[in-house]
Amino acid sequence: MNNEKRYSIPPFVSVNSYNLLHILGYFFLILSSLDYLQALIPPDFTNPAWEFNTIGRLVELVAFPALGYLFIFFRGENSLINKKEVLLLKFLSWFALILGILFLLMLPLGISSTIRIEDANRNEIASQVQQNVEQLQQVRTPIEEAQSPEEIRNILAQLTNAEEIPLIENPSETKEQLLSQINTAEEQVRARGSIERGSRRRNLYKNSVKWNIGAFLSGVLFIYIWNITGWVRQSF
Amino acid sequence: MKLTFTNGLEKLNDSKILLFAIASSLIALYLLLTFKVLSDIDRTIMDMIFWGSILLLLRRKEAELILKSSSVSKIIGIILIAFVLAKSISLFAFEVYFLRVMPLFIFFGVALLASGFKGLKQYWREFIIIIILLANPVRILTLLENAFSVGEIYEKVTAHFSGFLLYYLGFNSLTQENYITLPHGTVLVGLPCTGFSSGLMLLQLCAVLMVVFPLNWWKKISLPLAAILLAFVVGGLRVALLALVVSNPEQFEFWHGDEGNQIFSTLTILLFGFMCNYLSQIRSLESRQQGKQI
Numbered sequence: 001m002n003n004e005k006r007y008s009i010p011p012f013v014s015v016n017s018y019n020l021l022h023i024l025g026y027f028f029l030i031l032s033s034l035d036y037l038q039a040l041i042p043p044d045f046t047n048p049a050w051e052f053n054t055i056g057r058l059v060e061l062v063a064f065p066a067l068g069y070l071f072i073f074f075r076g077e078n079s080l081i082n083k084k085e086v087l088l089l090k091f092l093s094w095f096a097l098i099l100g101i102l103f104l105l106m107l108p109l110g111i112s113s114t115i116r117i118e119d120a121n122r123n124e125i126a127s128q129v130q131q132n133v134e135q136l137q138q139v140r141t142p143i144e145e146a147q148s149p150e151e152i153r154n155i156l157a158q159l160t161n162a163e164e165i166p167l168i169e170n171p172s173e174t175k176e177q178l179l180s181q182i183n184t185a186e187e188q189v190r191a192r193g194s195i196e197r198g199s200r201r202r203n204l205y206k207n208s209v210k211w212n213i214g215a216f217l218s219g220v221l222f223i224y225i226w227n228i229t230g231w232v233r234q235s236f
Numbered sequence: 237m238k239l240t241f242t243n244g245l246e247k248l249n250d251s252k253i254l255l256f257a258i259a260s261s262l263i264a265l266y267l268l269l270t271f272k273v274l275s276d277i278d279r280t281i282m283d284m285i286f287w288g289s290i291l292l293l294l295r296r297k298e299a300e301l302i303l304k305s306s307s308v309s310k311i312i313g314i315i316l317i318a319f320v321l322a323k324s325i326s327l328f329a330f331e332v333y334f335l336r337v338m339p340l341f342i343f344f345g346v347a348l349l350a351s352g353f354k355g356l357k358q359y360w361r362e363f364i365i366i367i368i369l370l371a372n373p374v375r376i377l378t379l380l381e382n383a384f385s386v387g388e389i390y391e392k393v394t395a396h397f398s399g400f401l402l403y404y405l406g407f408n409s410l411t412q413e414n415y416i417t418l419p420h421g422t423v424l425v426g427l428p429c430t431g432f433s434s435g436l437m438l439l440q441l442c443a444v445l446m447v448v449f450p451l452n453w454w455k456k457i458s459l460p461l462a463a464i465l466l467a468f469v470v471g472g473l474r475v476a477l478l479a480l481v482v483s484n485p486e487q488f489e490f491w492h493g494d495e496g497n498q499i500f501s502t503l504t505i506l507l508f509g510f511m512c513n514y515l516s517q518i519r520s521l522e523s524r525q526q527g528k529q530i
């Protein structure tokens with residue numbers, strides 16, 4: 001087992017390996033910038049839903065440009081680099097600072113969008129619930145005002161569309177039944193409304209926490225990247 | 237042998253000191269008159285910067301200046317200077333236009349006196365600065381406005397920028413075309429209230445900087461762009477502020493009128509100065525770290 005022949009890797013392979021790394025880095029950067037452009041164009045600022053979702057998408061995709069930066073700036077000592085690439089690296093280094101600041105600026109926007117979406121959701125659900133309740137109210141009023149069995153039979157015919165309406169023995173009892181059914185329906189509408197509101201809010205807050213923390217961390221990360229790649233700005 | 241300022245005292249017959257005295261007193265006269273007539277602080281600051289840079293340029297090449305002038309040029313120069321002095325004493329209200337061309341008179345008067353017609357060519361840099369000084373932003377403004385509807389685009393972009401800024405800060409703002417609507421009122425964004433004119437002023441300053449200092453191509457492009465951007469942002473901030481106080485008439489009048497205007501344009505110039513200072517410090521720091529000469 002110990003006599004297994006092992007090969008020594010020749011020195012030029014270092015250059016090849018690093019080149020592969022750098023090419024992959026540029027690839028990541030280009031591809032992720034396409035993704036970012038897709039998310040950001042066409043912009044729809046002052047629309048909280050668009051802002052919120054776009055911030056989320058940008059944050060979820062942030063791994064790619066970050067990795068791209070890692071691969072591009074991973075250089076060995078005494079390795080060679082040509083002038084044009086140094087210029088590009090300098091630009092990328094400053095661009096990392098800009099990205100970091102932009103990510104940090106997304107934080108207040110994300111929070112304010114969350115609040116605005118929450119308000120919009122609440123209003124939407126409230127108006128929907130109100131609409132349904134009013135519809136039920138329209139059904140309820142004729143029932144409450146109906147006096148004779150004939151009227152109740154007419155109402156039943158309107159409501160149920162049945163072929164045969166049975167004779168009504170006890171009109172007040174039928175009235176009670178109808179009214180209680182309507183009350184149940186109204187409670188159901190309100191319950192569904194509050195369930196919907198709760199689920200939307202939970203979803204919103206989960207995403208909000210995830211994306212806002214992500215934006216903050218991404219901002220800090222890219223500022224760190226700007227800092228740590230200072231060598232390309234200062235040594236050339 | 238190089239002629240320094242102290243040597244000149246002995247070598248030449250105080251001519252340089254005399255010329256310097258004449259030039260600086262005329263410049264001081266110009267600055268005083270302009271300030272009295274316009275009471276525009278940032279206009280005066282700009283003028284001081286312009287004249288200061290002219291004097292700086294002259295100081296730099298002081299040793300190489302040829303100060304020979306024929307009697308004819310001397311006489312013409314003296315006539316021009318006398319004209320300037322006479323006019324300054326008896327300036328009527330409707331002759332304010334004289335102030336605009338006064339720098340030209342000062343320049344030609346002193347230059348002819350110093351070096352004559354033959355020697356005018358060595359002052360070409362200073363002449364460029366004078367031309368830049370004379371360029372009147374307001375007239376350029378109206379020209380540009382009409383030509384490419386640059387004004388309308390600028391208004392719209394500023395309105396959208398300020399509207400978004402207000403939205404970002406939490407106010408419910410709605411921007412349509414040139415109008416920013418807030419819960420308590422609406423503002424219409426007009427060109428004089430944006431950063432357009434201060435942007436042009438900063439561009440003048442950039443042009444002077446480019447004449448005075450040697451700048452590489454990158455700086456020649458990025459400096460004017462940075463100037464325009466800075467003016468735009470400060471203008472946007474001003475519009476946002478105006479939109480916020482639109483419901484309060486006296487506050488609005490203050491910020492919209494002369495004082496508020498001057499505060500913001502002076503702020504623009506100051507910020508530009510800080511930015512240039514900071515950038516030059518970064519450059520010198522990085523150059524030093526690279527072991528290069530600055």
